[in-house]
Amino acid sequence: MKNELHDRINRVINTTAFETCLENGGVDLIEFQFSWNKISDGDFDKLPKAYQDAILAGEQELKSSGKTVLEFAV
Amino acid sequence: MKTGLRSDPCFLRVWIWIVATWQQYEIDPELRGLVFLLNLMGKDILNGLSTNELSKEVQKLVCDDQRALPARSKIFAAIAKIQNFDVLPEAVEIEDVNSAVAEGCIELNRGLSSTRGVPSQLYAKELIIGALYPGTLSSKGNGIYFSVPSKEDPQYFPFFPKISIVALKYTKGEASGIVMRAALKKDAKLADSDDLKEYFKENRNRAKRAGIADLGAFAAALGIDALYEDDLYDDTGERIYTVLNRGALLIQKACILVQS
Numbered sequence: 001m002k003n004e005l006h007d008r009i010n011r012v013i014n015t016t017a018f019e020t021c022l023e024n025g026g027v028d029l030i031e032f033q034f035s036w037n038k039i040s041d042g043d044f045d046k047l048p049k050a051y052q053d054a055i056l057a058g059e060q061e062l063k064s065s066g067k068t069v070l071e072f073a074v
Numbered sequence: 075m076k077t078g079l080r081s082d083p084c085f086l087r088v089w090i091w092i093v094a095t096w097q098q099y100e101i102d103p104e105l106r107g108l109v110f111l112l113n114l115m116g117k118d119i120l121n122g123l124s125t126n127e128l129s130k131e132v133q134k135l136v137c138d139d140q141r142a143l144p145a146r147s148k149i150f151a152a153i154a155k156i157q158n159f160d161v162l163p164e165a166v167e168i169e170d171v172n173s174a175v176a177e178g179c180i181e182l183n184r185g186l187s188s189t190r191g192v193p194s195q196l197y198a199k200e201l202i203i204g205a206l207y208p209g210t211l212s213s214k215g216n217g218i219y220f221s222v223p224s225k226e227d228p229q230y231f232p233f234f235p236k237i238s239i240v241a242l243k244y245t246k247g248e249a250s251g252i253v254m255r256a257a258l259k260k261d262a263k264l265a266d267s268d269d270l271k272e273y274f275k276e277n278r279n280r281a282k283r284a285g286i287a288d289l290g291a292f293a294a295a296l297g298i299d300a301l302y303e304d305d306l307y308d309d310t311g312e313r314i315y316t317v318l319n320r321g322a323l324l325i326q327k328a329c330i331l332v333q334s
Contacts, residue, residue, distance in 0.1 A: 002308045010211040014144045028278065029146075033215050033289040034271045037306055 001042030008044070009036060012058025021057040025050025116157040116263070116297035116319055125283035128295070131156055132285055147208040150216035150291040154318065157294055160206035163256070163323035168233060171326045174257040179324070180264075182220035182256045182315055183238035187247025187334070194245070194252040194331070201254070202325055208290075214267070214303060215289030217316035220256065224312050233328050239310040245332045255326040258315070262299040262322040270301070294318040 012018045022032060027050045040046040044055070119128055135152035136145070143151075154160045175181045184201075186194040200207060201218070208216045221240035230237045234255055245251020258264070270293060274281070286292050293301050299319040306314050317323060 002306060006213055006306060009213040013212055014146075014210055028282075029287050030215075030274055030278075030281070030289050030292055033213065034267065034274065036213070037303075038268075042308060 002037065003042070005040060005042050005044055006037070008055060008059075012055055012062065015058040015061045017061035018054045018058030021054040022050060025053060027051070027054075116159060116294070116299065118295070118297050119153070119156060120277065120280060120284065120286070120292070120295040125280055128284040143208065144210060146212070146288045146291070147210055147216055149285060150208040150288055150294065151206060153286070153291050153294045154206055154208070154320075157297065157319070159294060159299075159319035159321060161321035162203060163201075163320050163325045165202050165327050166324050168255075168326055168328055171255055171257050171324060172235070174260070174324055177260065179257040179260050180262075180315070181223060181236070182258065182317075182323075183223045183234070183241035184218070184220045184254045184256065185238070185241035185244030185251060186254070187245050187251040188249040189247050191248070194247065194250060198252050198254055198329055201320075206320055212288060212290065214306070214314070215291070215293065215301070215316055217290035217294070217301070217318045218320065220315045220317055222313045222315070223255075224310060230330055233326075233330060238312055240307060240312050240314065242332065243307075246334055248334070250331045250333050252329050252331055254329045257324045258300060258317070259322050259324060262319070263297060264300050264302060265293060265296075265298045267301045267303045267316075270296075270298075290316055290318055 019029065022029060027048075032051060032054075036047065036051060039048065039051075044052065047055075123131070132149055132152040135155055136148045139148045139151060141148070151160070171181070186197045186201075188194045209218060211219075221238040223234065223236035223238040223241070225237050225239055226235070227237050234253065237253065241253045245253060267289070270289075273296075274292060281287075281292055281295075284295070286295055289301070293316075299322040300315045300317045302313050302315045304313050305311065
């Protein structure tokens with residue numbers, strides 16, 4: 001489960017919706033990066049609501065844009 | 075070079091790849107100590123500079139960075155530049171990494187996959203002689219992700235006395251992936267990610283004012299060479315290192331190619 005959540009977060013972390021949603025939930029990205037794996041033990045449902053909402057918002061943004069992950073130049 | 079792999083039935087799956095061009099970047103062994111000292115000039119610029127000064131310095135470098143990267147990755151790259159963390163690592167022989175590990179340096183592996191038509195070898199080469207790539211898969215912050223190898227597997231011996239399960243995972247892609255072996259230099263400044271958490275809470279506003287919104291950038295601004303974290307994966311307890319200072323690495327020239 002940890003692996004899956006890890007991949008999920010990596011896919012959405014650069015989306016605008018993820019960042020905005022996290023901010024609106026009063027969470028700093030750094031705080032999120034410190035804690036998501038400690039809090040959840042890989043279980044999405046154990047994450048705080050602000051974290052869950054941000055991940056879901058990021059996934060929705062990707063889905064709307066028809067992408068599975070944002071790609072950047074190397 | 076005698077590898078002992080030809081008699082191994084797994085030889086076809088594992089190829090050894092050596093970057094010949096690294097040779098020209100090798101540093102005179104007598105100068106290595108001095109160069110490393112110069113490389114280790116990372117200071118606490120989060121507190122050593124005013125937030126205005128730091129923010130201005132960072133923004134200037136971000137504006138000059140023409141790469142198509144997320145803003146946070148560019149900020150990390152800017153801080154790495156200010157800290158002199160974007161210098162090249164030392165490309166060394168297997169024996170050098172073995173000696174470093176025997177002396178207590180932390181052994182690391184990194185897995186790279188081929189993506190979007192770019193072969194994994196190119197990514198590996200860039201890591202050694204290219205511009206510092208700050209990374210975009212930043213669930214634990216920007217930086218260069220490595221893991222501590224834990225598995226002994228004769229098919230990778232002698233190039234990799236131990237191989238990382240996590241690194242192998244990241245070799246899966248369109249074509250052959252690559253695993254690199256490295257060691258953190260002895261004097262590298264390391265921090266447990268957990269220990270930084272409280273410090274971040276105390277410095278949250280300062281970081282924000284300086285435009286730092288990523289764990290890797292925050293740690294790099296404090297002058298830390300690498301952060302580590304445990305229990306990130308289900309299938310292995312391998313420790314994960316986010317290396318912020320590329321100059322703190324010794325990287326083995328011989329890598330292994332792993333067919334997907």
